[in-house]
Amino acid sequence: MRSATLLLALLALPLSAQIGGKTTDLQAFKIIDLEMKVTDLSGNPVSAVAGNVQDLQVKEIGNEVRIELAADVLFDFDKADLLPKAEDTLTKAAAIVKQRAKGTVRVEGHTDAKGGADYNQRLSDRRAASVVNWFRTKGGLSNMTFATKGFGATQPVAPNQKPDGSDDPEGRQKNRRVEIILSTS
Structure with a gap:
């Protein structure tokens, strides 16, 4: 143990x-x-x-904090319902939001390139909404203002395919994420 x-x-x-x-x-x-x-x-x-999978990564640039949550930690493949194991990751993120956020908190959903553009758009919207719902109901952030947006596969952070055109599972995994963006001023 x-x-x-x-x-x-x-x-x-x-x-x-x-x-x-x-x-x-x-x-x-x-x-x-x-x-x-x-x-x-x-x-x-x-x-x-x-x-x-690294569950949480936080970057601060100027007056903005970006919290990146790996979708594989939060959701089953092709789903928007939060997994029980997501609780710890979301609790960590909620603590940062509570401590640092000033104003509206943006929550953005992203997918990999598997599936159609419309489907991925809806999935990323639903995933962002699931995170906000958890923040409001279980994360102690019911008084905060949130804005959600799904981007589907339009903003990858890694290639979905290798240079030879074959599938890149590691790249796709990095692209499946939810980002929380907050202003600190």
């Missing part, structure tokens, strides 16, 4: 770019990430990441 401890770490990473031989400072970029520490019964560290 393993015990898991989650540690919320805030990392500030100054970015710079080399343009035309000159180095130019870009906007400061912060990533809030979850570091999973797992030990076995003897207290020895064990990899908690191998083979697992």
Whole structure:
């Protein structure tokens, strides 16, 4: 049996770019990430990441925080009903929203490219609505204002196909997600 401890770490990473031989400072970029520490019964560290989908990724750019939730953690394939195992991930996201949000919170659904465009659009809409419903009914965010939007497969973050045209399951997995965008000012 393993015990898991989650540690919320805030990392500030100054970015710079080399343009035309000159180095130019870009906007400061912060990533809030979850570091999973797992030990076995003897207290020895064990990899908690191998083979697992990262459930939550948070990025802060200027006055905006983006929380990306992996759809595979939240939903069964081709479904918009939240899985029981989504509770922990949504609780973490709700805590960040509660602490940091100022104004309307946008919740956006995304799918991979499998299936038709209309179907994926409706699925992404329903998934965004499911997350908002959970926030309002179980996440303690009933007084917040939310706006939902589904994007279907129109905004991929990874290729759905490999360069040779074959299926890219890892890319499709990254594209199936729900993003929560909030203003911090």
